Amino acid sequence: MPHTMALLRRWGALTKARANTNRLSSRANAYGAAASSQVETVGAGGGRSSAASSVVKKQQSASEEKVKMIDLNPPRGTRDFLxxxxxxxxxxxxxxxxxxxxxxxxxxxxxxxxxxxxxxxxxxxxxxxxxxxxxxxxxxxxxxxxxxxxxxxxxxxxxxxxxxxxxxxxxxxxxxxxxxxxxxxxxxxxxxxxxxxxxxxxxxxxxxxxxxxxxxxxxxxxxxxxxxxxxxxxxxxxxxxxxxxxxxxxxxxxxxxxxxxxxxxxxxxxxxxxxxxxxxxxxxxxxxxxxxxxxxxxxxxxxxxxxxxxxxxxxxxxxxxxxxxxxxxxxxxxxxxxxxxxxxxxxxxxxxxxxxxxxxxxxxxxxxxxxxxxxxxxxxxxxxxxxxxxxxxRNLMPSDAEIRRVLGIPETIVVSATSEAMFDAAGTVAEKLRCRQANAADGVTRVDLVLEKKKKLKWIFKLCDRVAASTLYLVGEKEWADGQKVVKKELATGEQEAIALDEL
Incomplete structure (x- = not known):
């Protein structure tokens, strides 16, 4: 299995491009808009064998017994706030x-x-x-x-x-x-x-x-x-x-x-x-x-x-x-x-x-x-x-990044395992960072542990972009075996290094 550091280098270009864009530039024209949902129904196709036909009939029977979807919109004149x-x-x-x-x-x-x-x-x-x-x-x-x-x-x-x-x-x-x-x-x-x-x-x-x-x-x-x-x-x-x-x-x-x-x-x-x-x-x-x-x-x-x-x-x-x-x-x-x-x-x-x-x-x-x-x-x-x-x-709404700054929303750190086997270790890293932030004098930083155990790097970077993360900690098998080390990546600059757990 390749080193986590090597995997991250493959994403260097992506990270550099990401640093030159305005993260999460959502505007408030969505403010107050009621959430709407569409329910998609998929029809079952006909089978070429009696066994397939039996499966279709069972699916149809289960569909008939399915509880009807409620209206997912809030009451008329009210709003959801995501x-x-x-x-x-x-x-x-x-x-x-x-x-x-x-x-x-x-x-x-x-x-x-x-x-x-x-x-x-x-x-x-x-x-x-x-x-x-x-x-x-x-x-x-x-x-x-x-x-x-x-x-x-x-x-x-x-x-x-x-x-x-x-x-x-x-x-x-x-x-x-x-x-x-x-x-x-x-x-x-x-x-x-x-x-x-x-x-x-x-x-x-x-x-x-x-x-x-x-x-x-x-x-x-x-x-x-x-x-x-x-x-x-x-x-x-x-x-x-x-x-x-x-x-x-x-x-x-x-x-x-x-x-x-x-x-x-x-x-x-x-x-x-x-x-x-x-x-x-x-x-x-x-x-x-x-x-x-x-x-x-x-x-x-x-x-x-x-x-x-x-x-x-x-x-x-x-x-x-x-x-x-x-x-x-x-x-x-x-x-x-x-x-x-x-x-x-x-x-x-x-x-x-x-x-x-x-x-x-x-x-x-x-x-x-x-x-x-x-x-x-x-x-x-x-x-x-x-x-x-x-x-x-009047185009006077600040960007999401500016709103975060004005509100003093703390920076977000993302912690993720690179494999299912490393999830417990990633949890250890996340709690170590949270304990450090709890004792910090300059406020609490959000530490977001990736709960999905089989996500690829592309998905993890998208998550970092969505939550406007400043730093990503990746917990890989080889780095962890080498003295409980994790890879720390600064997302704005692309700089990365391996750090021991005790040094976090």
Whole structure:
């Protein structure tokens, strides 16, 4: 049997070519794609003898008794995450967390399963019709959370008078909504929230909007890619008052107006009529929603108002941070959730090809919905699906190798026997390397032992490429017999040497 060193030399050219390519250059355009499988059925051919015919019949009988394959796709609107996709998700979540921590926010988390009342207490919203809800075995109505903000409210109220304000919390969690799926919209998604609790001034909104701009910049996006539409519900209330619309129509008007970009002006006009808004008033409202500057809005209303003053202050704060190019005044932005009470904002793709990237605003009266005392709050929700589409379209997704580096994923060492007889020895080498890494001060290295006992070198090198291994240890019979030696090969350079087990 040839020496392991000689075998490796035959693969020198392969290793050199491999070192000049980008290993595992998978992109995140596969992120979130549902796994699909096809089941291939092979028909039995006819035999030329009675014995062959008997075998065919037995095969057919066994096939008929075979259990029918289940649907291998995950439920509609959900996703599988394979290793490369998990690394992409961790990379995205690490960016969320880094920005949150940079701005002094602390992480919290709540269960994905909550009491149903947490989401239905504030009725009349579309979201209450999209719940994944059921009655558990204790006859308790529960629901998978459709968003994170109600859970935050519950956590804040639970702290009672022991809470020291302001609270600055962030969370990254899974959310569920049974809704019609479109591009960038799934029934299961992950969401990043940042919330400030206990600050009534627009400085809270300025802080979280600044955090959003910082995130965009850190993933390579600019104000040419993303804009942030800003308005305030108070301004819409002033527009409605000027148009003679009663206060009790405010929430349904907000819900209708929020659909303007999606369904168009005529459909919104129909929905306004359905909630009792006269056509003349609808015309005034729709005209006001087309105003593009605070100065023009002041002229339309005839005077400066509290809402306009508030927006002017917010724009000034963000301009002082050098972020004005990201901002767009858009009075049509009201956000669909009825708990918003003041400033609202929404991130959008400048090309207009994708749905909203994120959205948020002020919600000062949410706590009383749950029986507590109201506390001023401002925050945002940021889903994982649209941002990944945007980054992929702009070619801003890092390679798998870069993601590994950013995440600090340790290097991988592969250990393999060159024959079945050497598998136990390979296990000894792997444990020796693992023990060494466990005691290392610079972190743990992955030691991947090849469990298949009869694999050829070509397969082993492919494995090394797939796991982005830096080093390969081959355990051959002749080297092992010569003082328990193994061959160590540096895959980036092709350098190799025989090393004794005690020297590992």
């Amino acid at each position: 290793p490369a996709e998990m690394r992409v998700q961790k990379w995205l979540f690490s960016k969320f967390a880094q920005v949150s921590e940079m701005y002094g926010f602390d992480e919290i988390m709540a269960p994905v399963l909550e009491n149903e009342a947490l989401f239905t207490r504030k009725g009349g919203e579309e979201i209450t019709q999209q719940l994944y809800n059921f009655t558990d075995k204790g006859d308790r109505p529960v629901s998978l959370r459709p968003e994170l903000t109600p859970s935050l409210a519950r956590i804040v109220l639970k702290q009672g008078k022991g809470a020291i304000y302001p609270l600055k919390y962030y969370a990254i969690g899974q959310c569920w909504r049974y809704e019609r799926m479109t591009r960038g919209r799934r029934r299961e998604h992950y969401q990043w929230n940042m919330d400030v609790v206990g600050v009534s001034d627009v400085s809270a909104e300025a802080e979280i909007i600044a955090a959003l701009v910082t995130f965009m910049q850190r993933v390579g996006l600019s104000d040419k890619d993303v804009g942030i539409k800003i308005s305030t519900r108070s301004l819409l209330a002033e527009v409605l008052a000027a148009a003679g619309v009663p206060d009790d129509a405010f929430v349904p008007v907000c819900i209708a107006v929020d659909k303007l970009d999606k369904v168009g002006e005529e459909k919104v006009r129909e929905e306004l009529a359905a909630v009792g808004v006269p056509d003349s008033a609808a015309t005034q409202i729709l005209a006001a929603l087309k105003v593009t500057s605070l100065e023009d809005m002041q002229e339309l209303l005839g005077e400066s108002t509290k809402a306009l003053d508030e927006l002017t202050e917010l724009f000034r704060m963000l301009d002082a941070r050098g972020m004005s190019d990201w901002l767009v005044f858009d009075p049509s932005v009201v956000r669909g959730l009825s708990y918003y009470t003041g400033v609202v904002f929404e991130g959008f793709d400048r090309k207009g090809e994708l749905r909203a990237i994120f959205g948020g605003g002020r919600y000062d009266r949410l706590m009383s919905t749950y029986g507590g005392e109201d506390i001023p709050c401002a925050g945002f929700g940021f889903g994982d699906a649209v941002i990944m589409e945007l980054l992929s379209e």
